[in-house]
Amino acid sequence: MTTFKAYRTFEENGAVSSRFVTLSLDELDHGEVIVRTKYSTINYKDALSHNGTGKIMRKFPCVAGIDMAGTVEASSDARWKKGDKVIVHGYDLGVAHDGGYAEYVRVPAAWVVRRPESMTAFDAMTMGTAGYTAALAIELMQHNGLVPASGPVAVTGATGGVGSVAVEILAKLGYHVVAITGKAEESDYLKGIGASEVLRRQSLDLTKIRPLDKATYAGAIDNLGGDILAWLLSVQKVGGVVGSVGLAAGYKLNTTVMPFILRGVHLLGVDSSGTPMALRQKIWNKLAVEWRPDRVHDQVRTIDFDELPTHFDAYLKGLVRGRTVVRVGADTHGG
Numbered sequence: 079m080t081t082f083k084a085y086r087t088f089e090e091n092g093a094v095s096s097r098f099v100t101l102s103l104d105e106l107d108h109g110e111v112i113v114r115t116k117y118s119t120i121n122y123k124d125a126l127s128h129n130g131t132g133k134i135m136r137k138f139p140c141v142a143g144i145d146m147a148g149t150v151e152a153s154s155d156a157r158w159k160k161g162d163k164v165i166v167h168g169y170d171l172g173v174a175h176d177g178g179y180a181e182y183v184r185v186p187a188a189w190v191v192r193r194p195e196s197m198t199a200f201d202a203m204t205m206g207t208a209g210y211t212a213a214l215a216i217e218l219m220q221h222n223g224l225v226p227a228s229g230p231v232a233v234t235g236a237t238g239g240v241g242s243v244a245v246e247i248l249a250k251l252g253y254h255v256v257a258i259t260g261k262a263e264e265s266d267y268l269k270g271i272g273a274s275e276v277l278r279r280q281s282l283d284l285t286k287i288r289p290l291d292k293a294t295y296a297g298a299i300d301n302l303g304g305d306i307l308a309w310l311l312s313v314q315k316v317g318g319v320v321g322s323v324g325l326a327a328g329y330k331l332n333t334t335v336m337p338f339i340l341r342g343v344h345l346l347g348v349d350s351s352g353t354p355m356a357l358r359q360k361i362w363n364k365l366a367v368e369w370r371p372d373r374v375h376d377q378v379r380t381i382d383f384d385e386l387p388t389h390f391d392a393y394l395k396g397l398v399r400g401r402t403v404v405r406v407g408a409d410t411h412g413g
């Protein structure tokens with residue numbers, strides 16, 4: 079019987095913790111498709127979940143890892159066959175269904191995304207859920223009227239995974255990107271991936287947010303939540319489009335109706351886990367070609383599976399720049 083390595087999360091005596099274990103295929107959650115993992119990644123959500131910092135896991139024990147890329151090993155669903163190149167992310171993966179931190183995953187056929195021809199498993203995980211979510215936010219914002227001529231677009235948590243990919247894609251599309259970061263030392267990095275301006279988060283006075291302030295931005299991608307999202311809403315121009323992606327600074331939002339009723343601001347919810355498959359596939363196809371974030375890709379750090387547990391803490395402390403790819407399966411950048 080095939081056995082393999084997995085990083086599994088347990089709840090024992092009321093405490094959540096994770097460790098490497100050896101599993102067999104029959105021990106994985108059910109699904110029609112078995113995929114052999116080449117690469118996974120680290121997302122903020124993985125860091126929140128591995129030790130219970132955030133109440134992310136909904137079943138125990140559960141293999142962690144909210145995304146993976148690899149090839150189909152076997153399928154009882156006619157849509158997939160051995161050797162197909164795929165990505166799996168979102169739905170319940172790594173949250174309530176055994177996830178991507180394992181050499182094999184077994185998932186429902188409806189969760190599987192066909193990896194675009196030119197995108198290797200490594201390429202896919204240089205973007206991962208974070209990059210996908212940045213692209214989804216931009217797709218939704220443009221669908222709601224945002225165009226480069228509308229004016230500057232702000233990105234918060236700009237050095238993070240979602241932030242970095244958002245900065246690069248927006249710049250590629252011709253937007254004037256204002257990267258907002260807590261890391262003064264990363265200004266050159268942010269300009270290097272396409273930011274036109276870099277604003278230090280510490281320079282903003284979030285203690286006095288007015289219902290409406292100077293109309294400055296045509297849009298924003300917010301990874302932080304809390305006061306900074308309230309501030310972003312107050313400084314939107316007429317018709318501004320704000321994508322709410324994350325909660326790295328907090329999940330509460332204390333605002334007024336003024337930006338909505340006096341400036342027609344759109345506040346868009348961005349949920350990567352439940353995106354319908356047609357849109358999900360469309361976004362991945364864009365990420366493979368015209369939206370491909372080459373600069374972020376070239377600066378990812380790749381770690382071995384064994385090293386995974388030592389990397390979560392930096393995510394929880396907001397210290398990470400760009401993306402981390404986890405080499406789970408065969409050691410190759412191909413396939």
Ligand SMILES: NC(=O)c1ccc[n+]([C@@H]2O[C@H](COP(=O)([O-])OP(=O)(O)OC[C@H]3O[C@@H](n4cnc5c(N)ncnc54)[C@H](OP(=O)(O)O)[C@@H]3O)[C@@H](O)[C@H]2O)c1
Pocket residue numbers: 120121122123207208211234235236237238239240241258259260261279301302322323324325326327348349350351393394395396397398399400
């Ligand atoms: N809605 C969805 O479907 C979806 C999908 C993916 C991610 N997310 C969420 O989006 C957020 C970003 O995810 P990610 O994977 O990009 O995370 P990440 O790589 O860890 O980046 C987060 C960035 O936010 C900033 N930050 C972190 N902690 C902070 C704090 N306490 N206060 C203020 N800023 C802080 C830092 O950037 P700077 O130092 O540059 O400011 C950090 O690099 C997370 O909240 C995540 O849960 C949501």
